[in-house]
Amino acid sequence: MRIGELAAKVGVSTHVLRAWESRYGLLRPLRSAGGYRLYGHEDERRVREVVALRSQGVSAVEASRRVLAADRNGSATDDAGSVAGGSATRGAEERVADGAPEAAERAAGGASTASAERATRDLAPAGMRTDPPMLVAQLLDAVTALDEDRAHAVLDTAFTERSVESAIIDVLLPLFVRVGEMWELGRIGIAQEHFASSLVRRRLGALSLTWGVGTGPVAVLACPPGEFHDIVLLSFGVLLARAGWRVRYLGPDTPVHSLAAAARLTAADAVVLACRRPSGFRAHASALRRLGEEHPVWLAGRGATPRVLEEIAVNHLGADLVADVAELTRTARARRAEGGEHGNVAMAGADASVAGAGATDTASEPPPG
């Protein structure tokens, strides 16, 4: 059936159904030959179960999670009708009864959601689930065990229950501080640190797929030669893009002449360079100073000490990423207002994307999804 028909049958608006589909994966439409989404009886059943749970005061995200987890385990949700299980899922259920829940979840293809539930249920009391310190602790636990599945489940919870800004600033970055501490104490090894980095890079990468979209101002992001610590820079890219910027991410170990060429090619409205070591900036002081005469250049990270900033005479971004986005946005607006001697095309984009959408607005009221 088409979405309108489904909406009429279950008494839920098409707008809400689409949100449940895109946010929680509750609906799994097929495509008609003409490209329309077609929904089946299983979609209808899942929606009805969510509606039943909602009427008992369960949040939409939690209700969807329960229904999907029950589907995958081949069992009924506690409160909302039965769920038909195929032989694979029934087999999985039997193995759960045998005391092998992980294997059963995998066999049922639902490990991520189910273990998200388990992680949150087992490790945190209800209501604490989305508390950042608790999420960080759960993530650290999963990272220590190199448990990919559980780590993704906690990340899913962080990104579903919190804004993207909060998931990054309050959960992901503190995770790395803790990873560093644990590593120094000898409680985790390099494998765990690499695992955490890879896990988070992949998650942030998934959030970067729309970095080229729109007509907003352009930011070029990089680390200077020899610098590989780019997780915060990558996170900053995600926040910038959510505030309407187009991001060109060059990443770690970027030669400064290539950075300058990229800034010129894209008529960059901001060039952001992050490094942990002052020497990583100082070694390129004169090239960076020249670049700063053509584009607004911002240095970030622990290497951007007062002495380095004085020597190179460019701007500084501190540790508050939301304030930093706002600062870049203010500068882009001011350049546009001046008529901008560079990058008129990008500035025209800034009209639409930056003028109405400050970073702090985005942080407090993120776009849906």
Ligand code: B12
């Ligand atoms: C993850 C990690 C790695 C990963 C990096 C993965 C990645 N893609 O980022 C990898 C494996 C690549 C790595 C490599 C190395 N690492 Co390392 N690494 C870390 C670790 C555990 C976390 C780094 C991190 O993200 N921290 C979390 C962030 C939130 O904190 P932060 O970097 O201080 O950033 C804050 C501000 O400076 C600012 N900021 C930082 N960047 C940016 C960017 C922007 C745009 C903005 C706005 C703000 C901003 O915001 C943050 C919030 O306060 C740290 C431990 C630690 N305590 O940091 C060690 C650490 C940084 N690494 C260290 C070392 C020694 C190395 C290696 C030399 C190890 C080796 N022998 O190979 C190499 C060096 C590689 C290189 N040449 O760059 C040392 C550095 C020591 C020092 N005195 O500088 C540390 C401190 C570990 C330690 N205790 O010894 N590392």
